[in-house]
Amino acid sequence: MHHLRVFEMLLHERSLTRAAKALDVTQPALSKTLSRLRVYFNDPLFVRVSNRMEPTPKALELARPIVDVLGSMRALRVDHAAFDPKTSARTFQFCVVDAGVIKLLPPLVERVTREAPHVRLRLVQLEGEHLESWLETGTIDFAMGSFPSLPKSIRRQFLWLEEYVSVVNRGHPRLSGSPSLREFAAENHVLVSTMGTGHSHKLAEQAVESAIPPERIVCRVPIFLAAAIVAKHTNAVATLPKSIATVLADDLNLEIIRPPIRLPKIDIFQYWHNRFHRDTANRWIRSVFESLFRERGHRPRT
Structure with missing residues (x-):
């Protein structure tokens, strides 16, 4: 089953590195499993083309039967393996x-x-x-x-x-409550970018970018907590989902303000x-x- 899961993951990822990461195994261990699969099926199965591991015709022929076998095994587990949260160690x-x-x-x-x-x-x-x-x-x-x-x-x-609000350090020298667009745009901003995740937060990111002069976006970070910490220590403005802004406002002594721009829900x-x-x-x-x-x-x- 492990060998077949390696085949399935390589079929999805087309990369030894990404497949190993997804399966939580080392790349040498995954390469060894692939070698055994190659011997068993008497075929290279996946060959390097540029930066990708592309399936051979034999691998494509095997893909559906292997996916079906794995699906059947998972169905057996679903139908017959009882789950008790009080005793499970899952x-x-x-x-x-x-x-x-x-x-x-x-x-x-x-x-x-x-x-x-x-x-x-x-x-x-x-x-x-x-x-x-x-x-x-x-x-x-x-x-x-x-x-x-x-x-x-x-x-x-x-x-x-989810709605969006902005946070600033409590006692900010210029902003509080409901600032005007001019006041808001004149401040430095730290922007959260979730590029590469496919998350809808990109809509909020784009809304802030369209309202703030580029020179006022002084920092971009990949996580919301980092943006809040920067706001805490620099008087910059961070625009965050309301549900976490309310938590961080208490934990980091931040003030929630109403941004004067249209932000997505x-x-x-x-x-x-x-x-x-x-x-x-x-x-x-x-x-x-x-x-x-x-x-x-x-x-x-x-």
Whole structure:
């Protein structure tokens, strides 16, 4: 089964390095497995073309039968493996931008520790180009955020509607409350860029860029917490999702201000692949997220 999973991941990733990372094995170990597959099937299976490992005709011929075998084995696990959160020692892996970590992780850890004391959580660094394949192959159990480009084979459940606000150091010498556009644009800004993740935060990033002179964007960072810390220590402005701004405002002594620009509202979902829809463990962790974070009475925008 491990050998077939290596084949499946190489088929998705077309890279030894990325496949090894997704499977959480070393590249030499993965190369050794590929060598055994080559001997077994008497074919190179994947050959290097430029910077990619492209499948041979034989590999393409094997792809569907191998995917079917793996799918059948996963179905057997789903149908016959009972899951009891009180006794299970399963590790759930998921992807989320750091904004989600700040909002989700404290109540999630408290809930899981209480209801499933042996269950463990592992957050995987988000990489948009691999998100679909990681969900399909079970490399991660689910993802959280706003990824509108994911295909229909990826199921989703709406959780909440995210808005944006700005934060500055409390006692900022010029900004507070509801500044004018002129006052807002005259300040230095630290911008969060989630480039490469496929996350809808890019809409907020673009809105700030369109309203602020380029010379006033003094720093770009990949995570929201870093932007808040820069704002704390430099009097710069950071524009963040409201749900985490409220947490960081207390923790870092920041002041929330109303930005005088039009910022998007983003639907936040949890995502999982259709092949794991009936998996009892997957259903349990999804139900935990739903009970903790779903806004009742709200619907995703269309």
